[in-house]
Each structure stands twice: as structure tokens, then as C-alpha cells.
Amino acid sequence: xxxxxxxxxxxxxxxxxxxxxxxxxxxxxxxxxxxxxxxxxxxxxxxxxxxxxxxxxxxxxxxxxxxxxxxxxxxxxxxxxxxxxxxxxxxxxxxxxxxxxxxxxxxxxxxxxxxxxxxxxxxxxxxxxxxxxxxxxxxxxxxxxxxxxxxxxxxxxxxxxxxxxxxxxxxxxxxxxxxxxxxxxxxxxxxxxxxxxxxxxxxxxxxxxxxxxxxxxxxxxxxxxxxxxxxxx
Numbered sequence: 001x002x003x004x005x006x007x008x009x010x011x012x013x014x015x016x017x018x019x020x021x022x023x024x025x026x027x028x029x030x031x032x033x034x035x036x037x038x039x040x041x042x043x044x045x046x047x048x049x050x051x052x053x054x055x056x057x058x059x060x061x062x063x064x065x066x067x068x069x070x071x072x073x074x075x076x077x078x079x080x081x082x083x084x085x086x087x088x089x090x091x092x093x094x095x096x097x098x099x100x101x102x103x104x105x106x107x108x109x110x111x112x113x114x115x116x117x118x119x120x121x122x123x124x125x126x127x128x129x130x131x132x133x134x135x136x137x138x139x140x141x142x143x144x145x146x147x148x149x150x151x152x153x154x155x156x157x158x159x160x161x162x163x164x165x166x167x168x169x170x171x172x173x174x175x176x177x178x179x180x181x182x183x184x185x186x187x188x189x190x191x192x193x194x195x196x197x198x199x200x201x202x203x204x205x206x207x208x209x210x211x212x213x214x215x216x217x218x219x220x221x222x223x224x225x226x227x228x229x230x231x232x233x
Contacts, residue, residue, distance in 0.1 A: 002032045008091045015065070021048050022058040023067060026084060031193050034086035035071070038196035042158035046146075059084075066090050083197070148174055150181030152192050153199060167203045169210035176206060 005027045015023065024087070025044050029037045041059075045052045062068035067090045073082040147160035155177065164173045180202055184192050191198070 002030050002034075004032050004033055005030050005086055005088070009086070012067075012068070015067070016049065016058075016061070018054055019061050019065075021050070022055055023062055023086070025033040026068070027086060029193075030086055031190070034088045035083075036083040036190070036193040037086070038194065039084070040082070040084065040159055043156040046156040046158070049130060100155065127178065148177050150178060152184040152195055153177055153181040163200070163203060167207040169207045169214070170203065171210075176203065 006024065009020070009023050009027045012020070016226075022044060025047050026037050026039060029039055041052050041055050044050075045055045048055070050058075059068065063070060066087055069087055071085050074081060081182045146154050147157040148155045160173070167173070170176050177199075179197055184195055
């Protein structure tokens, strides 16, 4: 987590409430350069209480405004997660979201409205400007956003189920993640920040080792009932 990037996101004005909430969650993953962000849509949805559709739409709007850039797409074959970068240059000119090129400005009492990602966003001070309250997850009673939560590794239910199915040769996924989490605690911050990218590789190696060590399945011996004479008529 980068306090510097979080402060920049908190200070920006002109983003709709959903996009800002998603951007704040991404900033919680980032390093001080705005990079090393490897979220899944499901995880961001679980953490923010939004639907996955709303998260996808917010990500597209953030890319359209230039606040967010997709560095690499998800590649399950290579165990590579989707990677984003928060563009710090977007915040360099001030804390107000710039209007789209060619978009008109609509004068309203209290200020000027902007169009962000195709949506009209009321300015600060506008009578109809929405006010949003971001409720911390820990204040939502009964909500457990993670299937596994260690000191470094935090995995939501969707990702946990996917990893358990993909690396099915690992008998106890939570125990394996706990061992990896304990190892990551002593690693440099850059390695800890990129855990969502590196842990699948570790699990894949363990999975392959388990498969290689498993005894071969014994071949079935032919039975007399296999003869054509015993075939059902």
C-alpha cells in the first residue's frame, strides 16, 4: 500500500463515486510509483461491495480518463494476473478531473459540471452533487471478504476456488498458502507487493511435484465379462 498514491486519489475531484471507490481500492495495492497492481475483478468487487459489472465499468471509465492504464492482460496459461498502473501524471496538474476533449461545460449553480467517461458529474458545491460514504469493511458485521487472509496473502473466495481447482493436486490449499505467506513476510517489499503475480507460480510447481510423485494408476486387468459373448443384448 502506498500512502502517497492513496492521498492523491483522495484529493482528486470530478470522478463519480463508484470509479473513485475502485481507484482507492487499486491504490491500496499499489507501490509509490502507482504500479504493481494485480487485482482480479472479483476481488475488487468483494472488497468494495460492488457488483463485478460495476467494477468492470468503473475500470473502463478510469482508463478513459487517463487515471488508470492496463499494463498487461490476464493470461491464465502463463499464470499471469491482470496488471494495472495508476498514472501519477494524471494528478500532476491538480486535483480536479479534466473534462473530455470536445465535451461541453454545463453551467449550474455552484460551479461547472464535467463529463467523465461519458457521464455527467456534478461539481463540488452543486445542489444535486451526490455524497457518498465509504464504509470500512471491518464495520460490516458478518462480512468476511477473504477465503484466506494472511499477513501478505489475501485471497477472496472466487480466486481461492479457482486456484484450488487449478492446483487440485495440492491437498490443503490453505496450509500451502499459509506456508507461502510466512515466507513472504521476510521478503523485500517489492516481492510482497507482487505476491498475486508470483504465488501462482509457486503453487504450480508444488502441483507438478505432487503429480509427479503420485503412484501411477494401475491398469485394469481384462475380465471374462469383457468378451463379446457377455455384451448386453
